Amino acid sequence: MSDITRSDVAHLARLARLAVTDDELDVFSGQLDAILDTVGRVSDIPDDVPPTSHVVPLTNVLRPDEPAPSLPREAALAGAPDAEEGRFRVPRILGESQ
Template identity: 55%
Template sequence: MPEITRDEVAHLANLARIDMSDADLDHLAPQLSVILESVASIRGVAGDDVPPTSHALPLTNVFREDVVTPSLTAEQALSGAPEAQDDRFVVPRILGDEQ
């Protein structure tokens, strides 16, 4: 597999909008090449008869029935609130006007 050049790392950093120094580019190019070589070697081990898997053991989701059950009314839920308004909890504002 061809090595990743410094210019290719700079191009990838530009696409990802990551500002990298010249020292970072020189440092990362050989590391990315080693990573790609490792992935290529693993890819070569798996044959066509080995199915790709994401987990070693099969996983199954357990779902419960979606049944409507009795719950609190708005008045009951807000009964212990320090402050309520229009059937909602009133909480201190944590974000400024920048949002």
């Protein structure tokens, strides 16, 4: 049985950069708990089964080191919430306490 608490949800939300509300902590802890109970069934599977990460039987797919056109800078910045001097403008990177 899993046992997802409000503080577990808060921790996951912090890792995933989700500023969840207090109400969400309640709702999600119940829902995540139920989901993890269902998916936890995979723990029955024996250790000696090898994992599968890719289903295509491909190896060594490589690209030749040949330049291709880049985007025009205006196109690269077109979707930016904010830009300045040809660069993406973002809020200060460190918080007040750092």
